[in-house]
Amino acid sequence: MTATLTAGLRDTAAMTRRNLYHYLRVPALITLALTQGVLFVVMFTYVFEGAIQTPGVAYVDYLMPGILVLAVAFGSPNTGVGLAEDLTTGMLDRFRSLPMARPALLAGRTLADAIRNVVVVLLMIGVGYSIGFRFHVGPLATAAAIALPVAVGYVLSWFAALVGLVTGDAETAGTASLLPIIPLVFTSSAFVPINTMPGPLQAWADINPITPIIDAIRALIIGGPTATPVLQATAWLAALAALAIPLAISRYHHATQ
C-alpha cells in the first residue's frame, strides 16, 4: 500500500516535471498568462474604478479577488488542451500502456498548471501593490487569500481535463472550457456588488458558486467576518472537486486515440 502510494507520488512528480518543462520550453505560454494577469489588474482597476461605487473600500482591493479568479479561470482550459493533444498524438496511449499509477498523468498535469497559477497570482498581487492594492488582515488571511484562487484554478483544471478527454480535440477543448468562464465570473460578486444587479440575475448570483468564493477572498483581503464565506467557499470547491476529479479519472481510464 505504502509502496503503491510512493510510486504514485513519484509518477505524479515525473508528470509534473514534464509539464513544467513545457512552460520552460515554450516561454510564451507563461509569458502570455502573466501578461494577461497584469493587464487584468491594470485595466479593470482603471476602467471600472470611476464607475463602480464600493463605499469604504478602495476599488482595487474590492476588485482583486475577482480578477485573480478570472485570471486562473482563463488559464484552466490549457489543462484540457494539453490532454487533448496527448490523446491525439498517441502520448496518452503510451502512458496508459505503462505500469505507472493511472491518475498520475492527470495529477501531474493539474499540479503543473497549479504551480503556474501560483506564479500568475503572485505577480498580479505584486503589480496590484504598485497601484495601491493592500492586504488588510493578518498573514494567515493573506496566505489563504492567495491559496483560494489557486484552489479555484486547480478545480477548474480538472473540469478542463474532463472536457479535453471527452472532446479529444485541442481546439474544441479550449473553446468549450473557456465558454462558461465569462458568464460564471461576471454574474458573481466579482466586479460589482450583487445588489446593483436586476432581480433574476441577483437570484442567480446568490447561488453562483463563484460568489461565495469571491466573498471569501474579499473578506480575507479587506476584513470582516471570514469564517462563513471561507467555509462556504471551501465546501463548494470540495464538492466541485469531488465531482470533476473522479469523472476525469474515469474518463482517462477509457480514453484512447
Place this chain on the structure above:
Amino acid sequence: MTRQPAIEAEGLHKRFGTVHALDDVSFAVAPGTILGLLGPNGAGKTTVVKVLTTLIRPDAGSARVAGFDVLAQAAQVRSAVGLAGQQAAVDPLLTGRENLDLIATLHHLGRRETRRRVRELLDRFDLTDAADRRASTYSGGMRRRLDLAASLIGQPHVLVLDEPTAGLDPASRQALWGTIRSLVDQGTTALLTTQYLEEADQLAHDIVVINHGQLVAYGTPEQLKAQVGGHRIELELVNPTDASCALPALQDIAGTSPAVIDPHSGRLIVPITGGAAPTAAVIRALDTAGFDVADLAVRRPTLDDVFVTLTGTATPRDPADPLVVGGSAS
C-alpha cells in the same frame, strides 16, 4: 515440450456502436517469433493492439500476454509489454533523453538503471548525438527510433508495434526491420500490424489476415502463398497487342498450364505446374511462332495475391496513403 505462447488471443469480440471491430479473433504467438497482423484499413488491427496492451477491454473473449491475463492482470501485462503505436508518441518539447528518462521513471526503474538504460537505448538507436535536442527537431525516422526506444525501456517480453514503418522512407524502414529482427533474435516476441504486405512477408514468422474484424487466414507466409497457387511466368511482348495471337503457341508446354492474359496489365501469364520454371521452352515456343519477348519474369504469388484472394479488397491501402509497397497496386 511445448512452451506457453507469448501472446494468446481467444475468441476476442469488440463492438463500437454498430461496428463489429473484432468478431471472434483467436491466435497465438510462440515466444521469440514475429506475428504479422495484416488487414486493410478498418479491419480491426489497432483494436487487437489495444486489447493486448490493456488500452481497451474486449466485450468477450480473453487474451494473455507474457502469461498474464489482459483483464485480470492488467498491471503485470503493462510491465511485460512495450507498445509503439501508429504515431511516434514522443513529447516534441522534451529532448530525446528527457523523453526516455520520463518513460523509464514511469517504469520505476530506479535512478541508476534509468541512466544506464537510457544511455544504452540512445546508443543503440543512433540517437546519442541528438539526445539533448528537442524531439521536435528530429526527422520522422529519428522520431520513430525514439518511439521504439521508449517502448523498449522496460525490457518488454512482448513488443506490440502498430504500423511501425508507416510514413518512413525505404532506408529507415529497412533499418527498423533490422532492429525488430535483432530484438526477436534476442528472445523478444513481437506482434506487428501492417498494411505493407512486403513487410509481413519479410519479417513475420506467422501471419494473421483480418478483414471486417474477422480472421480470414492464419499461417506462415509460405502457407498463405501456397493457398493461392504456385509460380508463374509473366511475359510482355515487344508488340503487346499480339498477346492474344500468341496464346495458341503457349498451350502445350511441358510443366505449364495453358497461358492466359492478365486483364489489367495485358501481359501473358503462364502458370507453372512443375517444380522448375520452363522459361527456355516458353521463349522457344514464342520465337518459333514469331513473337519477340520484351520482358519476362518468374513470379511467385505475393501476399498481395493472398490479400486479394482472401479479402476481396483490390488494394489493401488507404488511397490517401502516399506510400505504395508491393507488386500489384491497381
